[in-house]
Structure formats: structure tokens, C-alpha cells
Amino acid sequence: MTPRLSRTTLSGTDLTGTDLSHAGPAGRTPVRGPAVDPASTTVGLVHLGLGAFHRAHQAVYTEDAAAAAGATGWGILGVTQRSARVADQLAPQDGLYGVLTKGADETSLRIVGSLRDVAFPGTSTPYVVRTIAAPTTHVVTLTVTEKGYRRAADGRPDLADPDLASDVDALAAELAGAEPERPARSPIGLLVRGLAQRHRSDAGPMTVVCCDNLAENGPVVAGLVHAILAAVPGGDRLAAWVATSVAFPSTMVDRIVPATTDQHRAEAVRLTGLEDQGLVVGEPFSQWVVEDTFAGDRPAWELAGATLTADVAPYERAKLRVLNASHSTLAYLGALRGYETIAQAVADPSLEAVVRSLVDEDVLPTLQAPDGLDLAQYREDVLTRFANPNTGHTTVQVAMDGSAKLPQRLLGTVRDRLAAGAVPTAAAATLAAWMSYVHATTLTGLEVAGRRVTLDDPLADVLASAAAGPLDGLPGRLLAVRQIFGDDLAESEVLRREVQAHLRTLAVV
Known part of the structure; x- marks a missing residue:
């Protein structure tokens, strides 16, 4: 039986962050382990929308940035959306997964170690909210697709959406003093509830980085947050804090990340000797352009190849x-x-x-x-x-x-x-x-x-x-x-x- 990828099984291999060569049908395939030590990496970033794109894109940039800067505080808490499936795949693997890069003529594989924990809001909303509110967390990133923002036709939050409405009701209760125990049902609702808890805990400024294909995605998310707060009794104090302490830089992301197939998983097993239920696949090309507007600390993404610019x-x-x-x-x-x-x-x-x-x-x-x-x-x-x-x-x-x-x-x-x-x-x-x-x-x-x-x-x-x-x-x-x-x-x-x-x-x- 093939052993499952985890920190324990990985330690039994020679995949320790250096490039290796494994002979295969297509020649010699570069394979390497994590660029950071998962055991010494702590969470400093929460990501909402733990799909394949994030794992093949921002998580890789974040790991490479941490490795280049010698930083240990940029581990990621990855939060799923509609189901616990991805969390269930990654939790037994200690958050480890492979990125299989497939070019027209070349293949490579790397194990990523920057994902330090996973959570499903249906069962772990209090934990996610606490982590957003932790003083050691400085950034929230999102990849929830265009429809995940629950926008109405006019671009404002669709307060009639039952999932967002549930989160708005929970937010109102939490602003009145209740603990954030009700399961979050929408990504934007979970974000605002996390920001509310951060304000309540006086944990310092925060940067929210939208990585979805939305024009002017930073202002879009900022507008949704402020519109939700305007609709909630008692939201004015939180809105004032968000206006002065939370940054919403715009970004542009690009990498083709196709669905992972059984053939891809079998190829990864041949290369590593380990079963990887969290494997993702990507093309060689990757691009990330980020507006250089942050409220506090951030990973040194430019050291990993991202473009920091005044105008995205x-x-x-x-x-x-x-x-x-x-x-x-x-x-x-x-x-x-x-x-x-x-x-x-x-x-x-x-x-x-x-x-x-x-x-x-x-x-x-x-x-x-x-x-x-x-x-x-x-x-x-x-x-x-x-x-x-x-x-x-x-x-x-x-x-x-x-x-x-x-x-x-x-x-x-x-x-x-x-x-x-x-x-x-x-x-x-x-x-x-x-x-x-x-x-x-x-x-x-x-x-x-x-x-x-x-x-x-x-x-x-x-x-x-x-x-x-x-x-x-x-x-x-x-x-x-x-x-x-x-x-x-x-x-x-x-x-x-x-x-x-x-x-x-x-x-x-």
C-alpha cells in the first residue's frame, strides 16, 4: 500500500527542498520538497477559498517569498467554502500537497509546505475568526470565484441571499457582544465577521487581498465590506476602523490550473512514492501583480517573482x-x-x-x-x-x-x-x-x-x-x-x- 503524503512520510524521503532527478518515461523529472520547514512555520495569513488555484499560485509565491527572506511567520490557514472536501483531503497530509507543473515538453513536481492548517467554516468558524483576529495574522487573501462575493446586479452585496443574510445576522449579534459561534455560510460574511473580531480584540491593522478575476478587485471587496457594515446596526464603529486600518489592494493573477486527474495522481506517486490526495496541476507560466498598498506586514512576494506596482x-x-x-x-x-x-x-x-x-x-x-x-x-x-x-x-x-x-x-x-x-x-x-x-x-x-x-x-x-x-x-x-x-x-x-x-x-x- 502506498504511504500517504504527510510530514512523517516526507521525512522518510530525500525530498528536503533540493532539486532531485527521477528517471521516468519522459526522461528525468525534477522533484523537490518544501522550500520552508513546515515544522517551524507559523500562521500569518488566512486564505478564504482553498481551491486548486490558490494552492498552485498564491501559496507557492508565499512559500518562495518566506524562503527567500528567511521568514518563518508566513504559514497559511486555508479555509474551504461550500464543503469540507479539500480540508478532509489535506488535514491527514498535515497541509502538504504537490504541484505538478506540466509544460508542453517538460514536467516537474514540488511539495508545498506553506499551508499550515486547513478549516471548513461549517465546523470551524470560531477558529477561523480567531485566527483572522490574531495579532500574528496580517493578511487575508481570497479566491472564491466571481459568484462567491454574493453581489446583486448593482454590484452591492445581495442581502437577500440566504447565506449572506445569515452571516449578516450573525455579525449583528457579534457586534452586540455575542461570541462568533454560528457557522459562516458565505466567504464575504466570514471575512467581515473576522474583521469585526479583530477590531474587538484590538489586534492591529489588516490587509485583505482579493485574487479573483474581478476588475478593480480591491475596491470591489472594500465596497462590499462597507455596504454590509452600513446595513448592520452598530456597524458604524467597525466601518470607521476598517476605513483607517484595513487595506484592500488590487491584484491581477494568472496561471492555468486544470482539474487534477487520476493520471496526474498516478504520475505523482511514481515520482515521490507517496499518495497525494491534495495534488494540483499547473502550467509553467505564473504571474501575480499586486498593488503596493498594505496596512501592515506582508510576505516579500516580490522576492518570489510577483510584481509590486502602484497601478494594477x-x-x-x-x-x-x-x-x-x-x-x-x-x-x-x-x-x-x-x-x-x-x-x-x-x-x-x-x-x-x-x-x-x-x-x-x-x-x-x-x-x-x-x-x-x-x-x-x-x-x-x-x-x-x-x-x-x-x-x-x-x-x-x-x-x-x-x-x-x-x-x-x-x-x-x-x-x-x-x-x-x-x-x-x-x-x-x-x-x-x-x-x-x-x-x-x-x-x-x-x-x-x-x-x-x-x-x-x-x-x-x-x-x-x-x-x-x-x-x-x-x-x-x-x-x-x-x-x-x-x-x-x-x-x-x-x-x-x-x-x-x-x-x-x-x-x-
């Missing part, structure tokens, strides 16, 4: 509009053609041409290049990354949550082009692909790689209702979903005509 916006806009919009375009068009992976989709010359048209004709005219970034080369780098067959990023995976992703990734480009008096023809092709995908997954049926696909979207019921009806009215009905398109795009006849024309070429209408 140009990097963020380029990534959302070039990479993320292209990703979504390939996902919808690829799924409609039956391609299972993004790599398969971008290998189709006609689909690659659609992406090039989107970027060159509509996206690049709306962007200002950040210092040192050649946008045309960035486009080529993005296409090369998408073509990496080892990432295995599926079209259906990328296609999910379109109603939350499109406003961030594409609709800013559409609005900018319309405001400039241009017709966003190429961007309309992406919208047509999304509408065709919605129609196929809710009404006519769509199979990808032999599997029936249904629409996975927070507005699935609304979209299904809008998709039903005469096909020639499909663009108008979906554009009328104002939670996504607002009043301006819903009423744009230019946009409707362009989308209609592209839908005809997709043989939908």
Missing part, C-alpha cells in the same frame, strides 16, 4: 480582455464543435482566427500597455499557453458561470468600442458563441466528448427562460437579461444586429 489596472485590463476573453471564446466555440479541451479548440485554425480577430480588432484598441508589456507578443504568448496539451483545461470547465464572467472579460471591450463609434464585430462573435452555448445546453442538447452538457451558471434558470422562444429573437431576449448586460447593451440595436449575424454563421438561427 493596466495589467488587469490586459489579462481580462486578452487572456480571459480569449479563453471564454475558445470554450464556447470549442464546446459547440465537440472539443473537450482548450488545447484542441485553439488547434482548430478557424477558432484561432476568431480569437485573433477578437484581440486585434476589438481588444487591443481599448488597452494601454503596462510598462514592459508588448501586447501583440502577449497575445502570442496566450495562444501558445492555450495550446499546451498537458494543461487539459476543458472547454466545459471554462464555459461555466458565463453570466458572471462575461461582464468582467468582454463587455467592457464592447462598451469601449461602441463609445468610440466602432462596431464590435469580433466581440459580438464571442457573444453569439455564448448565446449558442446557452441555447444548446438548455434546449436542444449538447454533447462534448460523449457527455451531455447542461448549463452551469448562477443565472441558469433566467437564461433558460430567455433562450426559449423563436430562434430569430434569441439575441434580443438574452441581451435583455439586464443582470448581465445592463440597460445600455440591452438596448443597443447595433450589438443585437451583429450578434444575430454571427448566430446565423453558427447555424443557430
